[in-house]
Amino acid sequence: MSNHSELLLHSVEKIYQGILDVTEMENLANNLLQDMRLDIGQVDFAPTEDLWDERDLILITYADSFLDPSRRRKPLQVLQGFLDKYCQDVVAGVHILPFYPYSSDDGFAVIDYASVNESVGDWDDISAIANEYRVMGDLVINHASSRSIWFQNFLRGRSPGDGYFLDVDINQDWHHVVRPRTSPLFREVQTPAGTKHVWCTFSHDQVDFDFRNPQVLREFVRIIRLYLDRGFEIFRLDAVAFLWKEAGTGCINLEQTHAVVRLLRLLTEWADPRSLVITETNIPSRENLSYFGNGNEAHCVYNFSLPPLLVNTLITGNSHYLTLWLMELPPLQSGTTYFNFIASHDGIGLRPAEGILSDDELDTLITTMQGFGGTVSWRALGGGSEEKKAYEINIALFDALQGTTAGVDHFAEQRFLCAHAIMLGLEGIPGLYVHSLLATRNDYHRMEHSGHNRAINRHQWDIEQLDKLLGSESHHRRVYHALVHLICLRCEQAAFHPNASQLVLHLGDHLFGYVRQSQQSSQRIYCVSNISADKQVLCLSDLNSHEAVNAHELITGQDFDLESESITLSPYQTVWLTVNSDSKR
Template sequence: MQQRDSDQAHLLDRVQHHVDLIYRTNPLSVNLDSLATSLLELMRLDPAAAPPPQYVNHWSQRDAIAITYGDSILREGEKPLVTLKRFFDQHSEGLLTGVHILPFCPWSSDDGFSVLDYSSVNEALGTWDDVEAIAGSYDLMADLVINHCSARSLWFQNFLKGETPGKGYFFTASPEDDLSQVVRPRTSELLREVETSEGTRYVWCTFSHDQVDLDFRNPEVLKQFVSIVRHYLDNGVRIFRLDAVAFLWKVAGTTSLNLEETHEVVRLLRTLVEHAVPGALLITETNIPNQQNLSYFGNSNEAHCIYNFSLPPLLVNTLVTGNCQHLKMWMMSMPPAQNGTAYFNFIASHDGIGLRPAEGLLSDAELTSLVETMGQFGGHVSYRALEDGQSKPYEINISLFDALQGTTSGPDEWGVERFVCAHAIMLGLEGIPGIYIHSLLGTRNDYDRVENAGHYRAINRHQWDDEALESVLSREDSSHAQVFARIKALLAIRREQAAFHPNATQFTLHLGDAVFGFWRQSMDRRQSVFCISNISNAAIPLALSDINLIGTDDWVDLISGTHYHGRDEVIDVHPYQTVWITNLEGHSGAL
């Protein structure tokens, strides 16, 4: 009841409520009244503003987001952000409504996620004008690297010297503290010893010693990030990816993961962002077990969207084993996203295929088999540290195209079909699709980049030469051209179907272990789409009576254009073929 009252209050009261919950047990002295006022001033918001409409879906089936680094495509003599925009303008044919540009600020390591200066654009990529140009044509998604920043940043150098801004900005602990329960995704030492103007300190480093965790117990850190959010909004950013946000708040003696203060910071940022720019969104990047990930929806008052992290490992496992049992069981357990929230679906990213989100869904033996299978196709494995000092596979580093070039039995001739099948499944699911640029292009493992970069994640961070890319896309016999054309064809179909709205009804079908199927129904109940994929390397007969088609309706496969006129028909679904069977009466687009 307290939260409901807060939701109806004027903005100042709501922000006051958030900061009270964040800092009520804070060991540092905080003037909560002045803090709430300062945050509103930084965001240039009216303290008396009424709350915006709740539970509004700011998306539709027409939305699809491309995920890319700013320099994924290079052209001599041209800034990469300019090259990137021209590529999407020329080739996306209006099918991509948004672009997620991975960190474009100056950085010192981790390909952008060790930020030196949040207020600037990396000169090697372009300028704020180039960023705004992309934002003028696409919904721009940007990373708010909120948990940590570079050890070479001005903030950290000032921390060492006891100067501002930076003094008190970084989280410190003692080697004597109980840190045994801390959960983190790396095997490096958690604490880094540094010499400061006040003596030896031990700074907390969740990810690497060049990425030092910020201390949000200090409200000056919160104010800095609210100021950054305002700056990004002013430059056209409309979707904020809260990077590694689950690790934000730390307390010795706990896991320091998903703490209540972290959730409240997300609620605060949502309140500020949705008042500043109606339709601006927060997406939480929390590569953690499934149930913990779901918690970032809150009561429809935290993230607008959450990354569907369990989808990539489960879908890859399904396609290399030819068995969809685990994928079905997981999907049946997923609650439908409430209005005002949505899943952000992806099956490949700049990182690897995360394994933590599959824990509890796949057995240790199945995870081991998946890791070994990916090794056959050139993949590597990154590890995380356990409480007992041991290490455990954290993610598989491989391009998705190579990951799907065979099965547990080894490579085969079905690689392209299997790869397209993976995307057809994702594009049919409840949620907003995000497609990594190297999946759009069918990019292969980049072993040279791994060697040059010195880390495994570089295997899926290839940089295309613009002329070479245009050349392969112009050749019909190129797997890159085939993949790009077929994914765009699926996007073109998807955007015309009301049943593919991110919040439309979804039910799992039970058609055996080798056929993965689900049913989508539009919110006005006029259109149904039966999404059925053969996830094996053998043709499978499918009786239309098995999916309960209404016999009086006419039905059509949106992908092939084949018409069906009765429940008694039996169709052969080819290896890795997907059919999207819809009722013609509810179908809203042209075939």
């Protein structure tokens, strides 16, 4: 047996030991290779060294974030027009949120994984975008729509679908299940075999798969193969932490779940060495980081603690908790990096801040966001308790940063840009939500019309109206051009490579800073932000390690003497001071 065959079989065994016998596991390994259209004898995989660099930035958007009022173009075609006009040479990749036929949750209750929702376009439109940008797609792997053919077949006892969904004995011990929602966990359904109770982590329209059935795993390997054929390079494993369930446990982050991630990465890398696997696990920081495995699970993990901690920093004017958290992030293993973001189609998750911010501090954050027009989504605590706890804050990021705990002020744009300057410089690949690029405000009409809190941050732009706003004086135009300036600067700096080293600076509570050092050149960049509404003085001698004399500030283009000068930073101003270690004393 070849090394590749042994590795694949070992991965299968980690998932199905005790469920399948040895022959069944060997057959499954061979079937998975066929599903991915791989010949194990021809797999010659060597890790790719240049999976990402400082030019990589992923724009996060729905397929229908932009609409043509004349309806002559489908939304995916309008999206490509927006990308080509406003994002060419600015973003390297695009995360197109679920574009499949769906029944709820804005795409995350998938009816058919192999189709494009005809209301937004077709596969040719997807492939056209993939020809110009690295495309990231959602593998909605934990659950499917109750209206999917698979679930309808499950209800009828037919294939494909029979045995695909998790039905459980509700009298077993499920008291420890970790919940992201307050809805009932089980849904009673009638089948030819009698009454069953299917598992619904998120809603009764989103029914969880049963990965104990290897045919479910095979279906998703075939889906990955389809997406690779359509030009996808990056796979976001949605809600993957909840994948495997066992009575008496929290049914989250179980070892079989990690084993499935390892197996999918293995097969995907063999099929395309440029492909990436990203895990979406909105859970406390230590649990989230576990999805790196030993450098053999996710290439990237969502840095979920960053949004709540950064927003908290900027509304309190105190960098203490953000600094402590950043100091405790472990060194990255080879072939891994963080996926940094501060806004997305979902809300500002609060679980990743648990254990970092106290309950009182979380309450202050929540109250402040509600004062800025935000709403709160809740989760059940489990353990048989009827109690619930805030799960996420639903608010557009621009509105979240319109003031401080003292109330709204006139520094909204500066604070908003400060947040992005911090995020863009951090170790990892930045993910920029399209509504952050455009400084979109809370969409109360969409939220009320849909009945879902998350819709507040899922505005749909009339592309003609947006063109006018970006062509005339508006806060949308100012923010867009300022962010493009920062992104273009970032793309030119070797020290902003996602794996360039990072060291946290200690500059007091009102300044936040870190230094990035290129591993490929002598460049070092000191990234320092005033996170308060008052001017702050930065003594450059506090930064200097006596290896360089002069520094160039990238954002303003000014030059400074590190030995003797200081900089007075305006409220929420960021400086990127670049030095080269070959400019010695």
